[in-house]
Amino acid sequence: MEAVGERNIKNNLDLCKRDDNGPEIHKVNIIEGTGLDTFIHSLCTFTGGGGKSSLLYKTAEELFSAGFNVLVSTTTMIYHPDVKKRPYSRLVIADAGRILERLKKSISSPAAFGKGSITIAASEILRANKELKLKGFSADLMDSIYKLHIFDALLVEGDGAKHFSIKAPGDNEPVIPKETGTVFGVVGLDSLGALINSKTVFRLDQFMQVTHSKENDMIDRKVLLKLVDAENGLFKNSPIHARKILVLNKGDTLESIDAAKETGRYILNKNSVASGVLITCAKDADPVKHVIQKE
Template sequence: MGLKKVYTLNACGEKPAVARRGSLWEALGLPLKDHMVICFTGGGGKTTTMFSLADELAAMGKRVIVTTSTHIFYPENREVVLADRAETVKDYLKDRKEWYSGRTGQILVTGQTALHGKLKGMAPQEMDQLSCFSDVLLVEADGAKRLPLKIPREGEPVLLKGTHGVIGCAGLDAIGSLWEETCFRWELAEAVFGWKTEKELITPDQAARILVSAQGTRKGAESMDYRILLNKADNENRLSDGIRVMECLGEEWAGRCVMTSFFAS
């Protein structure tokens, strides 16, 4: 997974700064619920973030199932059960006594085989049932073609009915970059936000607007616990960009925003 660093905004003092946090779960500040469902939306490092959070939860003794409602790359060095129905996962876990022992945390990945070395999700009504077999169900609920920012189209993201929390992700490498090179579905920006984006650079304010908008990364999560995660805070320049995005989010959302670096230089 590489070297992980987690930051939140430190509001103390005249000049905004970031504070290092001990874990991603601590920084997110989500209330832990029984059979909790957490979905990841947006762009910029959702899969890496999801598995990092799964590892932390397992270290806390939690049973974690990881899946997707879109596609993810088949994870290496993870326990995977190929299934298109929740019942298949249930049957698989019957033979895993350690899963129900409660002595150690566990992680299981599930989905169906897809093209190009990927896993795809099972039907939403089947995925809904997976939370019954786990303490926490983590779902990658959005696709962005590995780009750091995304504007969702109609029907996106695919959030499960029982979702408790949503983590909206973006990569800080989008800031100061061309829309057409770093934002998935960038052509929707004019219709959704009224912005002229062709051959223009993405600003911190625009990234912040997308992240908190009910027509952007927060789409479908308006009634859920929502957190913002800025990935690729890998150096001082990226950290500075992250602070600028946090300032543009405003006080309400800046306190629910986390920055991460999984491959710090």
């Protein structure tokens, strides 16, 4: 069994240490919580539910504020940034045959970017069920964009969740590029303690199959562990080399953060495929409340 450490973060160089003093909240941003090297010259894919898109854009904002050029895209569909009032510097729409050249031209223009930028790339704009969305690119094309090395960081959304806090992947998802260095698997803390049914879980049948559970069972830490570690679970289709980080989002009370700590410790002490756990509240200025990692 691997030891589990918890980071009392003041800067990126702090050592891990045990925290047995209850729900101590460490308010830091995502870059501080995971380390800058997680994102720079890397491709990160976000999967799951419970605020995944909000965390992706929060990460993009932080990298932008630190002076980096960030690309945001998807291998499925995401909302048009104006729908959710997401920050961005420019939106590049081009089909698969033209996107590489369009991106090279956009990033090479001195007038286009100041110190730091957020570029959102998509193949087309769609109106689905009266909602404005962006259609993304194949995993292979995202790998090709990464290999251009014209962006400091690439952030990719790899599946959808229909606004649910917890889900199991469908047959053809998540779609994760092979060049992905880190996969963030996101679960909303409001799902813990809820009953397993069609109102709380997206892709209910797959979820029950993956977690060996039944309808109206409670979603507890044991169920979550099965979701995290199952071959067809939260980190399905992740490259072997990729770092896997479980994100427990919606930690907006001391009670929810305390419960998330216990859940995170339990999962990592079971020698989970996850290398660490972030407890977050994406809507906050400093979204990372606590970090638990294998030592």
